[in-house]
Amino acid sequence: MITIRRVDMLGTIHEAGVDLRCHFAFGSFQDAAYVHDGRLRVVNAMRIASGAQFRLGAEQNVDIVTWLAEGALSATSELFPSETIMAGGLHAISAASGCQSFGWRAGPVGASCLQFWFLADNEGGEPAQETRLDFPAAEDGSFRIIASGFPEDDPEGTEAVIDGAPVTLRSRSRLLRATLRAGEGALYRTAPSRTLYMIVAKGGASLGGELLAAGDAARIDGQKEAVVIATQDAVILLADTASR
Helix, strand or coil, X not given: CEEEECHHHCEEEEECCEEEEECCCECCECCCCCCCECCEEEEEEEEECCCCEEEECCECCEEEEEEEEEEEEEEEECCCCCEEEECXXXXXXXXXXXXCCXXXXXXXXXXXXXXXXXXCCCCCCCCEEEEECCCCXXXXXXXXXXXXXXXXXXXXXXXXXXXXXXXXXXXXXXXXXXXXXCCCEEEEECCCCEEEEEEEEEEEEEECCXXXXXXXXXXXXXXXEEEEEEEEEEEEEEEEEECC
């Protein structure tokens, strides 16, 4: 089954130079029909004005993954040094046993990003932070894994990290990205017990006969595979999580 979420159906939050489009209940936006999606707790599309900051209070047992579409972001917390990411880059922080504050401040031209929160499979542990400057696009236009809780997805060694090894999640989940030219397609094979959540970050695409514009999303349940075709040059992000 495929359930389409149009961008104009999403929740909105506006505060101090930060505009959020919320796919699930978050902060002042509450929707009992969309609390979370399997182990995917939050998906927020954010636009942050020049010099503005998006801040969070204490969180635990959740992995917060931020993919930057445009601009620059500096990520801060009380536990780790500040990290700066540019367009195409990824920042991940695992709150684990607890982190009291988080912040993402935009650079001089502002920033546009997508943020995903994955619920950890096991509670506790030491918090951790990882950053990737960018991930090379897959040569065949297929999905590239950029975050994963499956050990087999992470090649060992420093060289692999330089080449774009995925950041580590503490749940049996994946986050993937496909960069497609108009007319190209990408296939992702999964199991019917998994839940997929796909977002068109840029451009346009079709999925199961449905046209998706930039900002639109689709939940995919009970399928063995998902095929997306770019109707124009597109960037697609796909979260794969356990259904519960």
